[in-house]
Amino acid sequence: MSSKKSINRKEFISKGSRIAVSLCLGGMCGHILANRSVGRETVWQIDPAKCVQCGNCAINCIHTQSAVRCVHAFDVCGYCNLCGGYFPPAANDLNTGAENLLCPTAAIKRTFVEEPFFEYSINKELCFGCGKCVKGCAAFGNSSLYLQIQHDICTNCNECAIGRSCPADAISRVPANDPYKLRGNLIKT
Amino acid sequence: MRHSISLSGKIFLLVLPLVFSILFSQDRFPRPEFDTDYSKPFTQTPSPDSLLIEIVDVVVMAIALGLAVFFIIRKRSRNSIYLLSLFSLLYFGFWRKGCICPIGSTQNIVQALSDPLYFIPLNALLIFALPLITALFFGRAFCAGVCPMGAAQELVLYKPVKVPQWIAVPLSLIPYVFLGLTVLYTATGTGYITCQLDPFVAFFRFGGELNMIIFGLLFLVLGIFVGRPYCRFFCPYGVLLGWMSKFSKWHLAITPDHCTQCRLCEESCPYDAINIPVTPVTPTEKRQAGIRMFVLIVVTICFVGTGAFVGSISHVYLSKLNPVIKLSEQVMAEKTDPSIEDTLASRTFHESDRELSDLLAEADNLRNQFKTGSILLGIFIGLVIGLKAIAVFFKYGGKDYEADRTDCFSCGRCMPYCPDEHERQKTLESKQRLYESIG
Structure with missing residues (x-):
């Protein structure tokens, strides 16, 4: 259990970056979907x-x-x-x-x-x-x-x-x- | 007799055709009325069958990505990945003629963000996003099993040669430059250069411009000895996938268990994407590394400055590809020097009712966009060169032999090299035998 709680620095950076990158990607796609997409071909x-x-x-x-x-x-x-x-x-x-x-x-x-x-x-x-x-x-x-x-x-x-x-x-x-x-x-x- | 028509009559005669042309805008000749029972045929307009097939494309891509992830992470089977990539080559390549692909869809995304008149179809957005989301969690499964261009190069790879680092590192900068240029040229409405420089689409379509076929053949011949030359040294979408994959939660693992550092996998990767373990540094080395890091950061800042400067002077040349700027330059050149032969575009412009001032204003606006864009492109390239230099001198390495998350295509070639993998297969087999004997 204790090993689960103490995340080392590398894992922390990796996890933080992953969340940041997914927010960027999701934000961009969401913006395009909401404003710049007609949803049809x-x-x-x-x-x-x-x-x-x-x-x-x-x-x-x-x-x-x-x-x-x-x-x-x-x-x-x-x-x-x-x-x-x-x-x-x-x-x-x-x-x-x-x-x-x-x-x-x-x-x-x-x-x-x-x-x-x-x-x-x-x-x-x-x-x-x-x-x-x-x-x-x-x-x-x-x-x-x-x-x-x-x-x-x-x-x-x-x-x-x-x-x-x-x-x-x-x-x-x-x-x-x-x-x-x-x-x-x-x-x- | 010659002066028998009065002035008002002349005006009337002059105006008459104009009145007619307004009243019957297209009809120079009257539409006939038939005495026989002839009825006019209909104009046939075959509808596009693409609506359904484009939904199917997205579904097939999602399923293929899911399968690729399953084969890489759970099943750990190189053969399954290979078969999947062959299917993708047939479906996305030869059957769907390589259009639309995630590599090209980057341009649709950029245009959707920059062009207020362009609205992106939902399938283009999904085809762009699905492989990136997959890469963010599972690595570049798209490259391994779904990309038809990757599959074509996997197919020809016969005798992989290790590319020396002094060639590989500078060449690996090309995708970043290409990505930057793609964004610049799409945002300025110049064209989709990723599609124009697609080396394999001519093969998928069994026809194309001669120079593109030669370009594609070069990549295929090179691909016999150098693993995936397009993916490693050209693909702009690979840059984005690499960024995502770097932070992937799960990723292809060379060993199913734990690395015994037997070094058997060391030479297995044709793409040079295996990180070898680094030895722990001594305190003196650590101090030297600190100094080196400082120097490299200063160098990076210099690169960024140089990039901005080069960008600011090169925008004139970069903008020459834009059709509007090209046309305005041609029209102005014809004006100053009448001996210059006109082009199709300039002839069309002269015949149209467009004002010259409009064209020049549009060209000026585009030039300003190119100026800003080129400086940003220069800064981006400078930053990439600097960071690459840092990455070369501070080669990342863990305790064990691991796949480099940015560069690894998850093709799975390294997995059978691991002795633990053979052990795992044996365990699986014996388990299967056990189950069979029971039931």
């Missing part, structure tokens, strides 16, 4: 209003085929025959010939709806987020095409690799329960 997303379509998304994502893909707000689209997102500015002809396409992977599908309207839809398997069509649609169109990080592909890195390389600071953390910055109203999760 975040994911990365592109703000289409800030995006300048520089093409960095396509090459800097940790995924070989970038997690960024073009999405289409169909209710914003004008369904034009001469689509700024589908055809390059000096297209030879307005048809689906490979030489007339702006998209490098032919990921945009052009379907005739009725005179004079055409539907443009994105094949996400082929799209890699280069943003060429987005730039075209913004220059000559309604900006219905825009880039978004696809959360079924995104790894949700601690620091987003494309966010780091974005010149327009367009990529930021958003709450995971509201993970997209969308245009238009026709949306399905």
Whole structure:
């Protein structure tokens, strides 16, 4: 019993330090928990209003085929025959010939709806987020095409690799329960 | 004919597109109305499946930490720890792609404390805190069995070579410098440098930048001969774990019973983390030690002063990594010398409607932060160098062969070297046989 009561100096210092360190750690974590935590997860997303379509998304994502893909707000689209997102500015002809396409992977599908309207839809398997069509649609169109990080592909890195390389600071953390910055109203999760 | 449009008409024509652009902010072309029964498709937005998996991560980490502690303290089994670390390598490394890990979560903590716009997710906070709390009570069980990067290096360690002290001590300062830089660069919003300099994440993801793959390969090749080179000479989180583990209540013990000073374990540690017993000092040595201690404290104070001075002059160079400061310098350079080619960032800035004065004010604010931060970083590094020097000259040692609580990764390699451990195993076996014969 007596040995229990007389703690030697080394043990005392060790115990005191342990209590001090746990108080520091606990205090810091408690402070963060109380003031700086929302208690919910975040994911990365592109703000289409800030995006300048520089093409960095396509090459800097940790995924070989970038997690960024073009999405289409169909209710914003004008369904034009001469689509700024589908055809390059000096297209030879307005048809689906490979030489007339702006998209490098032919990921945009052009379907005739009725005179004079055409539907443009994105094949996400082929799209890699280069943003060429987005730039075209913004220059000559309604900006219905825009880039978004696809959360079924995104790894949700601690620091987003494309966010780091974005010149327009367009990529930021958003709450995971509201993970997209969308245009238009026709949306399905 | 040329002057047929009146001034008011001209103004009207000029204003007309503006009115239209305000009324129909996006629509340059009218939205079509279809005669056929075509209905517009929906935009697909796949939801993140990360919500559940991130809770699972925390639970798996907690269980793995518990198991590691059990294997180290109670079961005393090197093989179990090794198997656990292999599981962690597969789960946290290859399956979860090494993100998020406690090493990187340090940055989330710093950002949560410094950036008023950033709110830390609960899982990041837990992943940061759990290994530290464990270390505070049981030592660095995280390093032994849960860290995928530690496991990768354990796997390649084939022929450990003892690193001479004159190399090992200066190299062991790097983690402190790296930790300091991580805090500085995260607090100033420059970037997550711990993640950017993660040598193994490219392997976990089967792909990455070439220089990072080479960097990782260097560590792995070095790791064949030098035990855990990243953990010992680079890992910033290891510094925090070391601080916690130093005061741990329970810790891996080389001997299960009491040390007979047989010296069999002396060379067993590939990480040079076994403290050998010190001989009691004579009174003359004690006086000399007193003088030496005084000199070292003075030297430490000098180091701190030098660190503060070096920090105050180096902040200009340290701040060059910050994207805002880089952009402001680029824009100013283009302004003074038009022959300088613009960068993507500066082009984007010119095309945006941001004011130059805003950018310069932001850059100035950041420079001030860097100035304060660099001085604090210098003081921190000076203090660490001084304390390291004291630790080298006053090598801590007890009466027996013990694991160094700061440096020991609790891998358990030393335990089978102890003859008492073999005795314990035998007792366990005979006990088991006894139980089997009874029941």
